[in-house]
Structure formats: structure tokens, C-alpha cells
Amino acid sequence: MPWLSWRLALRRARRTWRRSLQLRTIALTVVLSGVAIGIIGGTMAMSIGGQLYETRRAQILAEAERAVLQGQNVLDEAATTVGEGADELNVLQNSLLPSIGSAATARDIAILRAPDSQTPTTLQDTTTSEFPQSVLSDALRQTVRTDTEQLSLQPVRLERLSSAGIVEGTEPGLVVGASLQVPTAGQYELYLVYDLGETQRTLDFLLQILFVGSIALIALIGGVVFVVTRTVVGPVREAARTSEKLAAGELEERLPERGEDVLSTLARSFNRMADSLQRQITQLADLSRVQQRFVSDVSHELRTPLTTIRLAGDVLYDQRDDYPPATARTAELLKTQIERFELLLADLLEISRFDARAVELETEPTNLANLTEEAIETVQPLADGVGSELRLVAPGGHMAVEVDGRRIRRILRNLLGNAIEHGEGRPIVVTVDSNQTAVAIAVRDYGIGMTPEQAERVFDRFWRADPSRRRSIGGTGLGLAISLEDANLHDGRLDVWSEPGVGTCFRLTLPRDRRVPIRLSPVELPPAEVLDGLLPPRDPADERMGGDGDARP
Template sequence: MRLAGIGRSSRDIAGTVVRSFRRSLELRIIAITVGLSALAVLGTSAYMAHTIGDGLFDARVQQVTEEAGRATTTAQDTFASSTAVDDAALSGLQQSVLADVGDIATSSSGLWFVRAPGTRANFALPDASRGSADQVVTESLQTQVESGEAPQYWQSVSMPGESAGTPGIVVGSLVTVPGVGPYEMYLLFDLSDVQQSLSFVTGTLAIGGILLILLIAAVTWAAVQFVISPIRVAAETSRKLAAGHLEERIPVRGDDVLATLAQSFNGMADSIERQISQLAGLSRVQQRFVSDVSHELRTPLTTIRLAGDVLYDRRDQFDATTARTAELLHTQVERFESLLADLLEISRYDAQAVDIDQEPVNLVRLAESAISGVETLAERKGSTITLIAPGGHFDAEVDARRIGRILRNLLSNAVEHGDGQPIEVVVDSNRSAVAVAVRDHGIGMSAADTERVFDRFWRADPSRQRTTGGTGLGLAISLEDATLHGGLLDVWSREHEGSTFRLTLPRRAGGTIDESPVPLEPDASPADGVPDGATRAQFVPEPSAPRKRRRS
């Protein structure tokens, strides 16, 4: 459990670091600059340390080989000039030579004088050793020395004893003792002083590199602050402008490029503020004009309506031409009233003066009521309307009047453009949302038409005759009603395959929609079956019989 907790903590810390790195431009610039600088300093320091170490080692090798060479020459000269012939004299001579070698090779820390192959055993001098040279001489070095191909050979070794681990050099050479034969002489030199010098240089480079990286980090931070601070101010000012605070501006300091940027930004903000103010003024004038005209037209329209109703009620007393004129007058007056009502509603939305009265409403019942309202039109068009409710909770906190208006608009359009084909109304819900989809199998729309279907006064086919007397504002108002509830109104359509309009609403007022419970893109053919446990209400046109509502 403790390991799991540590793992989660590590992941949380790593996630926090990654998010901070992604969100902070300042942190990214400093991190990248310091990282690249650290790599450069590390590479430079490593190269310098390697070069200095090689130089110190080569100089020390040259020194010890020269000392060893002088000591070997002295020993050979001493043996060659001696007249000693017995063992005692040779032993004394050996001690004298080794003492002379120690005086010459003052930096050596060990010596090994050993008989080489080919020496006469009856006159052999004893082996002599000082220090620990005999412990570090390798067989390969002995083989090279015994070959006699070069005056001397050297090899890097690790010092034994108390100095274990420190580097050293052992130098070997052949010394010929007259009357006896060849001997091998090895001198051991300690390189701890070179190692100390190299450690001092490496430590100095490391400390200097760390200080240099810290200095680069501080300089980078200062430079970033100088550049990022104006950018941060510009970003904050942009955010405030986007939030509607059009009076916000960036302070202008100095004459550099940042000051030029601030001046340009402020000029752009001034231009945007002027244009928005002009557009807002024009919008207010337009809204006021539409509202005033709509209100002013209501009085004469009421008078016209009353006169038209009188003529319409007495059309049986007129000749055929006058009776038809009365019917057309009655129809157009009704359409004019609907258009005025829609214009007033749109003007309320434009003026943001719309009130909403939300309460728990069952969308299945609301859909049934909307279907009943278009039942006569559906019978006249020859369309069958099927209500499919797969079960679940369908209550949602909505304004029943506005949602009912959306459903009536969608159903009217489906009947109008359904070409007498079946129409399905699907109501379903999930934990966060309730959705109603109206599907027809009529003429459908192209992709370009689908993009504009919610535009005001726009019609997909202006040449197509309408029988519902629409104003061209129904879908625009429906979209506003859906948005007012925090919902979505989507459309799918394909030419010659029909259309689907889907209304998705949050179950609770002010709630959010995680996912719509009804798919938007249905099959191209009408649904043949009903899911198990579903509610299905079907409205079938029967021209020769009274209208009936049958539930199955």
C-alpha cells in the first residue's frame, strides 16, 4: 500500500510539472535555455578535464621515464666499470648501485631488482626489492623487458598497500652485470600528485560550470521577465476585451518594438470598440423598429381581421370569385398575424428580454400534444406519425409552452417536406438529458442547405409550395428556445432520404448535457420495429372515416 501511495504521489508530481511546463511560456524558455547551457557547459568541462588530464599524465610519464633512464644508465655504467668478481664484492656493488638508483630516481616509491633468464646461477646476485614494486609488475611487462628490444618499457598500474586505488607507473629495463648476466630492474612511481591536480581542476571546472549555469538561469529569467511581462499584460487585456470590457488598453512604455505592439493593439481595440458601438446602435435601432412596427401594425391588423372574418363568415352569400377572395384574405390575415407574433418573439430575443417559466414536464405527453396539433395536416398529406418512447424517466424542467412550440415547428416541417412518407418521433432520456427526435423520409436537404436551415427567412426550396403558411422564422425561434433552456437543436439530412431534427435538453434547469440519448443519424429506411418495452403511438390518416388515434 505504501509503495502504491508513493507511486501515485510521483505520478501526481510528474503530472503537475508537465502541466506547468505546458502552460507557462516563461518556465519553458528558462528550462530550455538552462538545459542547453548545461549541456554546453558539461561538454566543455568534460573536454577540458580530459585534455588537462592527458597533459598532466603525459608530462608525468615523460618525467619518470627520464628519471628511470638516468637511473638505468648509472646502474649499467657502475656495473660495467666494476672489477668485483666474488659474491661478497658483487653483493656490495649491488647495494651501492641500488642506493645510487634511489638517489637519481628520487620520485620513485619502489624498486625491484630481479634476475633475468640466462643469468649464471653460481654467480647470481640475490633479488632486491624496495617498496611494493614486485607486487605490481605484470607478466606482459616482464616479457617485454626480457625481450630487450627497447631500452625501457613502462606500464600504468594501480598502487598497492596504503595508496591502493591511486594511479602509478612502473618502468622496467635490463641491466647487464659483467660475468653474471642480465638483470631486470623495475622502478615504481606514484601518480597521486597528478591525480590530486586533476581532481582540483575537475572540481574547479564543476564549481565554475554550476555557477555559470546559475548565472545563465538568472540572466534568462531577467530577460524573460522583460519580454513576458508585456505579453502577459496583452493576454490579460485581450481576455478582458473578449469578456466585454471594451475600455481596456495596454500601457505604452518606451519606443521599442513592445511599445509599437502595444500601440497597434490599442489602435485595434479602439477600432473594434467603435465598430461594436456602431453595430450595437444599429442593432438597437433595428430591434426598436421591428418592435414598434409590429406593435403599430397590430391595431390596423385587428381591424382588417375583424372585417375579413365578417366577409369570410358570409362567403356563401357571394359569387364564386368573391368567395374565393374572402378565403384568401382570411388565410393571408392569419399568416400576417403569425408573422407579427414571430417578429415580436424574435425582437424579444434580440433585446434579451425573454422570460422562461420552467417546471417539471413529461416530454412524452408534450410530444403527444404536438402530434395531435398536426394530425389534420398529416392526414391531408398522407403521412403516418409514430411516437416511440423506449421507456425511462422523461420528465425535464422546461418551459412547456416554448418546448411545445419547438415540437410543433419540427412536426410541421416534417409533414410539409415528408412527401407523404412515415414520420417517427423518438423520445428518450439518460441520466443528464432528455431528447426528442423528429425523423421524416421526404426530400431531404443538401449539406449546404443543412448549414443554413436555422437562418431567419431562409427556405431550402423557395419554389416549393407551402401548405402550412410558415413565416420562415420557425426554426430560428426554435433554436433560440432550445438555447434558452441550455439545450441543443441538431439536424441531419440527406437528399432523397429525409431529415432528422433532434432536440436535446438538460433534465434539470441549469444542468449540463453529457450525451444525447437519441442518435442523430438514423437509418435511411423507416423504422420497422419497436424496441422491447417501448411505447408507440401511431396516427394513421383515414380519409373515409373520422380521425382516430390508435395506440399499440
């Protein structure tokens, strides 16, 4: 459809405008130059037009004054020789018009009797053959009759006739009126019609030259700006491309260094900066590899002695009933810490795999609503131990999605464990929903919550808001960091919302098809409340202190 093509073209033009610094510079320079030249050209055109008109007007006034003087002289000379007879007046009339015409270059001339003249003997109205009577307005004739000592002017539009007498258009003109005194005939009016078409054509020619010159000047300015900006923007564009390559990991890319100007100085400074960054990145990469190798090697080396320690601990734990109470308690603590040590070791190995980018997904079609229900059943005893009710709300998410089920279960266990740990015994709502591009799982508790500063660091490794806080479930401090890595591995997102004294909500959003990017999560953050009126009243002291005075890890 045409409107679609126009819309597409407009979108491309906007994208080109936003991306091209050279285009914006040239366009703004040309537009501003055009405005300046237009203002100057308009001022010059008005000045030239006014000057031409005033010059021509002065010429016409001088000429008309001579013609009026010539006509009045003829009348004054005839006053002594011409009587009151009609024949003598006719002779005077026939000689008056040529005499005035010889002193003026007017296109048309008219001598008209004043309407209020009372003399009995009159001259007939005399005009040239094509005198345009329509140009004489009543206001002009009234001015001529009343102001007998001055010339009266009136701009008019005159018809332009072809050789065949056909009207081709109009052109500007000027009518000059004056008063004449005819012997024995009273007051008459003299009108001279001047054609200003030649002056208008001269002005049009000058304006055309001015317009063409302005366009040429604007084009020249645009060309000069194009050359200048190309010279300046070219190295900047090259620097931008080199920066993108450096950001993509091509650390050997450098800018060419030519000349001694500012751009060359910029290139040398940029290259020195790139060299420094390359050295630091290489050092950090080497250090990171050493650290990853160290963690991996240590973790692997610890597995063998840990296995031995676990076997010995299990033997002691199984025989704890035969020991004195203090020794039995020691065996129980030993077993608990060995299990925690095993969890920490497993998490360290998993983190080292993420750091080494050696993790691969083992995906299979999985119903996330059912998987979430299974995860809730797994942690139900822990929730019952602290008095928290686990409630599942699943309006969507019942379709099969290609995910690594083991990793998604681990994410849910971490999120549910945190909610139980910090939910203050209040209900925990797990929401599952889906849309066209994504499936989301949200875990919402109504516990102590976190401050914005704490929420920003909640996915940091080994970070805890208050290490002194008592933990009833345990953990290594790596659960949320591993969960975030698992979510990113699925091309998904793990978001958090929290307010002190209100609660916390973690939301896992996964794509239904990894080839289609997520446009919008199907679950709001936080999800819509489903427990209004069901929560027990909170202790005001807890609200002031943030639960038990601590934030979640």
C-alpha cells in the same frame, strides 16, 4: 493516497507549463545552455585530463629512462671489478637499488630475474618493502623480456593505504618496465611503479571548479533570461489581460503607453485598435437597438390593424358559400395569408425579445418522453396527409426535468414540421434518451437531405435553400432560428446532421440539471438505425436529383 497527490502535482505542473510563456522561455534557455555548457565542459575536461596525463607520462618516461641508464651504468662499471663470487654479487645488488632510487621518484622499485635466464650465477630478486607484485601482469613481463631496447608502460590501480596500513581505496598508477643486463648473472627486469594520485587529485580539483563554474554560469544565464523575459513578457501579459477585459465588454480598458520602443509602439497600436473597435461596437449596438426597437414597435403597431383585418376576413370566410366561386376562393386565400401573417408577426415579436434579452423561462418539472408523445399526436394529421409514419423510440427520458414546456413543444413542432415537409412521405423516427447529465430528443427523417454548406446555414433567419420549393405546411422561415434560441436559453444544444439523398436528423440536448454541464449527449448523431429493411426502395432518379431537386429550407 500518494499516487493521487503526485498525479495532482503533475497536472498542476503541466497546466503551469502550458500557461506560462516566461517559464517555457527560461526553462528552454537554461536546458539548451546547460547542454551547450555540458558539451563544452566535457570537451575541456577531456582535453585537460589528457593533457595532464600526457605531461605526467612524458615526465615519468624521461625519469625512468634516466633511472634505467643509471642502473645499467652501475652494472657496466661493476663488470670490471665484480667477479663471479656470490659475495661480490651481493655487494652489487645492495648498491644497485639505491642508485636507481636516487635517479627516480618512483613509489616502488623491483629488480627481478628473467624466468628464462640460463646463467648459473644469479642476483636475488630485489624490491622495495611494499612493492605490489599484483600489478605486474604476464603480458607486461613478456613485453619487457622481448623488447629490451624500449621502455614498457602499463596503467594500473594502486591501493591507497592509511597511516595504520589499512586500505582506504585505490588510485591510478603507471608501471614502467625495462631490461637490465647483469654481469655474470644474465638478463634482469627493472620495474618502476609511479603513483598518479596527485595528478588525479589535480584533475578532480579542476573538474570540480569547472562543474561549479558551469552551474554558476547556467544560473546566471537563467537569471539574465528571467529579467529579460520579465521585461518583455510583462507588457505582453498586460496586453492579454486588457484583451480579455475588452472581450468581456469593458471597452474603456487601454494599455499604458511608456517610452518609444517596440513595446510602446505595440501599446499605441493596440489602443488605437481598441478605440476603433469601441466606436464600431458602439455604432453597431446603437444600430441594433434601433433595429430591435423598430421591429418591436412595428410588430406591436401591426397587431391592432391585423386584428381588424382578421375579423373582417373571418366574416368574409364564413359567408364564402354565398359568393361566386372566384370570390369564395379569394376569401379562403385571404384567411390563409392572414393566419400566416399572424404567425410571422408572433415570430418577429419573439425574435425581438431574444435580441433584447428580455426572455425569461417559466420552468416546471416535465416528462420529456410524454411531452414528445403529445407533440407527435399534434402533428399526426399533417404526417398522415403526406403519408409519413411517425415512430417514437424512447428508451430513456421518462424522468421529470425542469424546462419551459411551452418552448420545448415549440421546438418539437418546428422539428417535426420540417421532417414532415421534407421527409418525402417516408417514416420519421423520434428518439428520446437520457444519461446522467442530459436528456436528448432526435428527429430523423429519410428525405432529400442537405449538403454541408446548407446544413451550416439552416439556423439562419429567413434562409431557404431554394425559395421556389413548394411548401405544404407553410412557415415563416424563423422556426429553426427561434428553436436554436430556445435551446440556448435552456443551456442546451440543437445540432443537425444531414446527407443529400439520405436524410436529416435534428438533435435537441437539454441538461437534467442546469447547474451540471452536459458531458455527452445520450443520443448519437445520427441515431442508430431502427428502420433497416422497412424503407421502400428509393427511386434512382430521386437519388440523383436529391428528391425533387430541392433542399430543405
